[in-house]
Amino acid sequence: MRKLTMAALALCLAGSAADARDKVQQQDLMVQCAACHGADGIARERDVPHLACQQGEYLYNQLRAFRSGKRPHKEMRYLGRHMSDDDMQVIADYYAGLPCR
Numbered sequence: 001m002r003k004l005t006m007a008a009l010a011l012c013l014a015g016s017a018a019d020a021r022d023k024v025q026q027q028d029l030m031v032q033c034a035a036c037h038g039a040d041g042i043a044r045e046r047d048v049p050h051l052a053c054q055q056g057e058y059l060y061n062q063l064r065a066f067r068s069g070k071r072p073h074k075e076m077r078y079l080g081r082h083m084s085d086d087d088m089q090v091i092a093d094y095y096a097g098l099p100c101r
């Protein structure tokens with residue numbers, strides 16, 4: 001009986017659990033992005049572009065281009081392979097929404 005209740009509960013929670021998993025995955029990714037692009041989207045290195053307040057659609061398109069290899073770059077391609085379209089959308093929107101410096 002208890003097992004059944006748990007199963008029912010698990011089913012009800014399945015939707016939000018998937019959302020929660022996505023969020024964790026996206027946060028894990030963004031910690032990595034921050035190492036190069038800055039937590040605030042302002043890069044500290046001269047050869048890394050700022051992402052803060054860039055157009056969201058542009059950022060999303062670049063991430064897709066890195067993943068496909070259309071825009072060649074070793075690190076970005078590697079990271080792109082770990083991102084779903086949804087991750088890219090969320091992360092692009094996040095950086096687009098950060099204030100310009």
Ligand code: HEC
Nearest residue numbers: 029032033035036047048049059062063073075076079091
């Ligand atoms: C090892 C350092 C490094 C990490 C980690 C990294 N990037 Fe990058 N990123 C770069 C460099 C360098 C470029 C410039 C690529 C080029 O010269 O074409 C770049 C370019 C980009 C661009 C294109 C910007 C533009 O103006 O065209 C986007 C978008 C981007 N990165 C997003 C991300 C995201 C999202 C993450 C985390 C998942 C991430 N980057 C992690 C180094 C990094």
